Amino acid sequence: xxxxxxxxxxxxxxxxxxxxxxxxxxxxxxxxxxxxxxxxxxxxxxxxxxxxxxxxxxxxxxxxxxxxxxxxxxxxxxxxxxxxxxxxxxxxxxxxxxxxxxxxxxxxxxxxxxxxxxxxxxxxxxxxxxxxxxxxxxxxxxxxxxxxxxxxxxxxxxxxxxxxxxxxxxxxxxxxxxxxxxxxxxxxxxxxxxxxxxxxxxxxxxxxxxxxxxxxxxxxxxxxxxxxxxxxxxxxxxxxxxxxxxxxxxxxxxxxxxxxxxxxxxxxxxxxxxxxxxxxxxxxxxxxxxxxxxxxxxxxxxxxxxxxxxxxxxxxxxxxxxxxxxxxxxxxxxxxxxxxxxxxxxxxxxxxxxxxxxxxxxxxxxxxxxxxxxxxxxxxxxxxxxxxxxxxxxxxxxxxxxxxxxxxxxxxxxxxxxxxxxxxxxxxxxxxxxxxxxxxxxxxxxxxxxxxxxxxxxxxxxxxxxxxxxxxxxxxxxxxxxxxxxxxxxxxxxxxxxxxxxxxxxxxxxxxxxxxxxxxxxxxxxxxxxxxxxxxxxxxxxxxxxxxxxxxxxxxxxxxxxxxxxxxxxxxxxxxxxxxxxxxxxxxxxxxxxxxxxxxxxxxxxxxxxxxxxxxxxxxxxxxxxxxxxxxxxxxxxxxxxxxxxxxxxxxxxxxxxxxxxxxxxxxxxxxxxxxxxxxxxxxxxxxxxxxxxxxxxxxxxxxxxxxxxxxxxxxxxxxxxx
Numbered sequence: 028x029x030x031x032x033x034x035x036x037x038x039x040x041x042x043x044x045x046x047x048x049x050x051x052x053x054x055x056x057x058x059x060x061x062x063x064x065x066x067x068x069x070x071x072x073x074x075x076x077x078x079x080x081x082x083x084x085x086x087x088x089x090x091x092x093x094x095x096x097x098x099x100x101x102x103x104x105x106x107x108x109x110x111x112x113x114x115x116x117x118x119x120x121x122x123x124x125x126x127x128x129x130x131x132x133x134x135x136x137x138x139x140x141x142x143x144x145x146x147x148x149x150x151x152x153x154x155x156x157x158x159x160x161x162x163x164x165x166x167x168x169x170x171x172x173x174x175x176x177x178x179x180x181x182x183x184x185x186x187x188x189x190x191x192x193x194x195x196x197x198x199x200x201x202x203x204x205x206x207x208x209x210x211x212x213x214x215x216x217x218x219x220x221x222x223x224x225x226x227x228x229x230x231x232x233x234x235x236x237x238x239x240x241x242x243x244x245x246x247x248x249x250x251x252x253x254x255x256x257x258x259x260x261x262x263x264x265x266x267x268x269x270x271x272x273x274x275x276x277x278x279x280x281x282x283x284x285x286x287x288x289x290x291x292x293x294x295x296x297x298x299x300x301x302x303x304x305x306x307x308x309x310x311x312x313x314x315x316x317x318x319x320x321x322x323x324x325x326x327x328x329x330x331x332x333x334x335x336x337x338x339x340x341x342x343x344x345x346x347x348x349x350x351x352x353x354x355x356x357x358x359x360x361x362x363x364x365x366x367x368x369x370x371x372x373x374x375x376x377x378x379x380x381x382x383x384x385x386x387x388x389x390x391x392x393x394x395x396x397x398x399x400x401x402x403x404x405x406x407x408x409x410x411x412x413x414x415x416x417x418x419x420x421x422x423x424x425x426x427x428x429x430x431x432x433x434x435x436x437x438x439x440x441x442x443x444x445x446x447x448x449x450x451x452x453x454x455x456x457x458x459x460x461x462x463x464x465x466x467x468x469x470x471x472x473x474x475x476x477x478x479x480x481x482x483x484x485x486x487x488x489x490x491x492x493x494x495x496x497x498x499x500x501x502x503x504x505x506x507x508x509x510x511x512x513x514x515x516x517x518x519x520x521x522x523x524x525x526x527x528x529x530x531x532x533x534x535x536x537x538x539x540x541x542x543x544x545x546x547x548x549x550x551x552x553x554x555x556x557x558x559x560x561x562x563x564x565x566x567x568x569x570x571x572x573x574x575x576x577x578x579x580x581x582x583x584x585x586x587x588x589x590x591x592x593x594x595x596x597x598x599x600x601x602x603x604x605x606x607x608x609x610x611x612x613x614x615x616x617x618x619x620x621x622x623x624x625x626x627x628x629x630x631x632x633x634x635x636x637x638x639x640x641x642x643x644x645x646x647x648x649x650x651x652x653x654x655x656x657x658x659x660x661x662x663x664x665x666x667x668x669x670x671x672x673x674x675x676x677x678x679x680x681x682x683x684x685x686x687x688x689x690x691x692x693x694x695x696x697x698x699x700x701x702x703x704x705x706x707x708x709x710x711x712x713x714x715x716x717x718x719x720x721x722x723x724x725x726x727x728x729x730x731x732x733x734x735x736x737x738x739x740x741x742x743x744x745x746x747x748x749x750x
């Protein structure tokens with residue numbers, strides 16, 4: 028078994044020196060985290076090498092050089108990189124996920140390239156991946172890839188990590204390819220994010236775009252479950268924490284400190300991007316100097332902006348605005364001995380950043396939207412034992428963990444101004460207290476732990492799906508059940524109706540049994556060794572109308588009524604619904620479009636199958652909370668089923684009916700099939716030897732599992748031996 032990592036770029040640079048090519052490893056956070064991952068698995072990495080060469084000897088040499096190090100290049104043309112990476116990745120998905128919809132540029136060539144390149148990544152990865160391997164796909168460039176791999180390779184465990192924010196449903200729904208993107212991600216067994224907020228947005232999108240059933244962090248698919256979770260990415264803490272101990276770096280820090288003068292320093296580090304809030308930050312510092320004049324000539328802002336996508340118009344305009352704003356601040360406030368803003372438009376390596384982190388009295392990190400922001404964690408680690416204040420945007424993923432920072436709204440200039448002023452006055456002992464608290468968090472949630480936690484979770488989901496796979500009724504399981512069925516002389520077969528024998532309908536009245544189903548039930552009940560009972564939540568009038576002419580037993584309203592030998596028996600007298608409970612449900616119906624109330628002889632049911640998922644969840648909680656007290660006073664039970672909430676007398680259920688049926692015969696074969704939570708009561712009430720099968724979702728209460736409703740009919744058809 029191998030671990031195959033797939034990302035847009037390989038963690039390296041291919042450079043040509045003196046006529047030959049060299050491979051230089053990358054020191055990025057992802058590469059660091061995966062290098063520190065303790066695993067016995069052989070590691071392979073698939074990605075674009077950052078260079079394009081036409082087929083020839085040079086390409087063969089580079090490919091061979093890379094593959095010796097378990098790097099597997101994806102060959103992309105300059106046009107593909109332009110349209111897939113710069114186009115769909117950075118001109119559609121990046122602004123969408125960072126809440127800049129007005130920056131999105133939809134073009135067919137971008138979308139086509141994205142689909143095409145994701146397929147090319149699968150092609151390259153398929154040469155490496157074998158059944159049983161674990162695959163870890165990274166980031167928004169490859170959101171279609173998990174499904175493409177799953178469709179092509181069987182028995183593979185796939186994880187996906189989203190390194191940027193995932194937008195709210197209201198924004199995500201504007202993406203024309205939204206369904207394909209979600210289906211692509213759901214090809215993974217584990218879909219992970221930096222924060223639970225992003226995870227929440229993803230689940231909402233799955234609910235509302237794909238109308239899939241989700242149970243907390245689990246999404247139920249055809250025969251497997253996809254899980255979602257949050258794993259905040261960290262840094263190599265020791266590397267940053269101990270760097271200042273190196274004499275060369277300490278000397279550089281001391282030199283910088285003298286060069287900047289005696290005033291306090293606020294540090295800002297970002298790459299050039301509209302999502303980073305650099306202009307707002309500069310304007311906030313300008314406002315700070317205007318509204319807090321006592322800090323002039325005492326506080327300076329050191330702003331580092333790493334060049335990025337300068338050829339793109341939006342970025343070149345942003346660069347010009349930053350230059351102009353810095354010039355304006357310095358022109359307004361500079362003196363002979365003091366400069367308000369020190370502006371560096373270049374990339375600082377590790378050895379250049381550490382001294383800046385160490386000497387800065389505060390770090391001003393205020394992105395308008397950011398997946399995590401590791402600069403905040405680097406600053407905390409690099410401060411080591413010197414005081415410092417972190418001013419952090421509430422829109423950065425890191426703010427969830429670093430609650431001891433000064434958390435600000437990055438769009439509120441006045442709030443940032445006030446935070447800067449506060450930071451300048453916090454006593455050293457309080458600075459150190461907050462710093463140590465944040466250092467503890469950052470030192471524990473390292474990039475190595477991030478990788479290890481993700482892999483452990485992925486292994487756990489794999490084990491869950493392996494168990495689920497074993498429960499699916501396939502040939503081996505079917506042969507076991509069929510063998511027991513054929514040998515038995517006295518059989519009890521209990522079948523749910525909606526969602527088990529027939530698919531759900533938007534209008535419950537449309538779920539009339541088909542001629543094929545009637546024929547199947549006649550054949551099943553025609554075997555004298557079989558006692559067949561339809562145990563349903565339906566009312567008895569409907570069951571009589573649809574199935575009353577068949578030689579089967581009927582159980583209505585979850586066991587409140589049962590029919591034998593042509594006669595209906597009441598387990599309980601009809602309920603007399605007082606106005607209080609009826610009115611509670613009626614109010615919910617009025618306020619919830621496409622929902623309805625059904626009045627049964629012994630139950631009141633609120634149906635919400637056709638209701639928007641988000642609204643349905645809200646109303647379910649609201650309804651149950653409203654019903655608790657009146658139902659408790661009347662000894663009534665509240666039951667949440669498959670898109671229903673039902674109020675019924677206590678002591679009634681499919682489990683009670685199952686116990687009655689078992690007690691009436693000496694059965695050597697008992698089987699029950701159902702799809703709802705009410706059917707789980709039935710499974711638990713039956714003897715351990717019973718064949719219990721859950722439809723749609725797996726259940727610990729059932730021994731076996733059908734991923735979809737049509738499999739029930741197919742299974743029963745084969746069981747009768749007619750085909």
